[in-house]
Amino acid sequence: LYYRGMARVFQFRSDYHNAIEYNNKALSLFAEVKNIQMMGSSNLDIGVCYYFLADYVRANEFYLAAKKYYEKSNDAKSLMLVINNLAMINREQKKYATAIALYRTALDNPQKVKDSSAISKLLQGIGITYDLMLNSDSAIWYYKLALGINRRNNFSLGIAENLTNLGISYND
Numbered sequence: 001l002y003y004r005g006m007a008r009v010f011q012f013r014s015d016y017h018n019a020i021e022y023n024n025k026a027l028s029l030f031a032e033v034k035n036i037q038m039m040g041s042s043n044l045d046i047g048v049c050y051y052f053l054a055d056y057v058r059a060n061e062f063y064l065a066a067k068k069y070y071e072k073s074n075d076a077k078s079l080m081l082v083i084n085n086l087a088m089i090n091r092e093q094k095k096y097a098t099a100i101a102l103y104r105t106a107l108d109n110p111q112k113v114k115d116s117s118a119i120s121k122l123l124q125g126i127g128i129t130y131d132l133m134l135n136s137d138s139a140i141w142y143y144k145l146a147l148g149i150n151r152r153n154n155f156s157l158g159i160a161e162n163l164t165n166l167g168i169s170y171n172d
Contacts, residue, residue, distance in 0.1 A: 003029065004038075007045060016049040023049070040069030044082055056089045063089070080106045080118055084125065091129050099129050120149040120158050127165060136169045143169065 007022035027042040047062030063086050070079040087102035103126045107119065127142035143166045150158035 001026075004042065004045075007042075011045065011049060014052070016053050020046055020049045036069050036073045037075065040066045040073065040075065040078060040082075043069065044078070044085070047082075047085060051085065051089065054092075056093055060086065060089050077115060077118070080115070080122075084118075084122060087125055087129075091125070091132065094132075096129050096133050100126055103129070116149050116153050117155060117158065120146040120153075120155065120162075123149070124158075124161060124165065127169075131165070131169055131172070134172075136172050139169045140166060 003022045003026035007019045007026060010016070010019035010022060023042050023046045027039060027046070030038040030042060043062045043066035047059045047066060050056075050059035050062060063082050066082045067079065067086070070082060083102055083106035087099045087106065090096075090099035090102060103122050107122050123142045123146035127139045127146065130136075130139035130142060143162050147159065147162035147166070149155075150162055
């Protein structure tokens with residue numbers, strides 16, 4: 001766990017290369033003891049680092065590895081998170097149809113874990129993707145769905161994000 005802790009420190013400092021190095025050390029140890037859950041978490045964290053380095057090909061590889069481990073461990077919440085990250089990569093690469101399909105796949109999982117914050121983020125992601133496709137009507141619809149969830153749960157940051165995105169869409 002020391003290596004994971006060090007990786008987190010470097011990641012929070014935006015020192016992604018060192019974070020990757022420590023996560024790889026942790027991943028090797030987790031593989032030795034066959035800790036499937038932690039292997040998934042380490043792969044996910046490495047993928048996040050590569051995402052922030054804009055190396056989407058490598059980020060995708062690690063996200064797919066994390067997905068495999070989360071499927072083995074039946075961790076629906078982590079699986080939803082990694083599918084969301086895969087959708088974000090596709091959105092960054094302008095593969096909008098694939099991104100939307102992944103977001104919708106991820107929406108199946110939060111229903112199982114009853115995570116309304118995650119559901120609102122997925123809906124927001126779909127809205128952003130539609131905005132990038134210049135489909136403001138669909139974007140607005142998804143932003144409003146996310147806004148409803150965030151208002152019911154009093155998620156201030158989510159409300160602010162939804163209202164900002166709605167304003168941008170209405171302006172467009």
